[in-house]
Amino acid sequence: MAATSPLAESSRLAAATDFCVDSLTDGGAAAVVDRVAEYVADETWKSLVRRHRARGCDDLAELARNILNGKEQMRAVAGRAADRLLRFLGRSHIERTFAQELVRRIPLPWDAKLVAAARGLQIAGIYLCFAGNRGLSGCACLRDVLSSDGKAQVQNLIQGAAEDWSRLPHRMANAAE
Template structure:
């Protein structure tokens, strides 16, 4: 347990980064597939490039779930750093969220997570009795 405390949120931060990078890789793969398809059907190069870029940028159904999972890990990591009395300047999860989302968005994420965590005991209790 002591070893985990020293490391703080670094493993959670890395997992969140991996999820977000995986989401980006998925978008790249979809774009390449669409561009390849346009090439197979003989479309001009400019059309293939346009279709590939458009397909890469279109939100996928799983995007929101992956982003939510990554952000949830980051918020949990920030909580670990706070509870562990770590210097928040060394909190990898906090740095990642601020870098990508900004301070205002971070405050909204924390408030939303706190609401979720407050209702967790009730939801767990309801889920256990529903088995």
């Protein structure tokens, strides 16, 4: 995403914050809690809320971004492994290059699960900042989605919070800026 002026960034953050507050106030917060219950134990969620409500979601945002970045690193490792295997089998340079690029670009079986986990962390972080009355303008998860993915992705993520979180990767991939 191209660099924007501080004023433009502030305006985008304010618009995204308003959208999130409206969505979470209009039953979205309850929907997030309902979805969380499908994926984690009640005690785990309660412990997370107790731990993060007062201090925000900075570490959740960092973990989510690391998961998303790690997905790309795992694809690169898979591509290098394909290259080495084909080299061992005596294949030509162009065949190895083609296979390596193909493996790097084709979604791997775990891609969707990693994206769903990362997006679930971001949703949880936004909820924690909202529920903790910290103000979403300081929400690291919201800022991270906005800065790396754009306003349309923020809207898709928040709207998707009420749906099955396993579908979040598809929902986020189809957003148009």
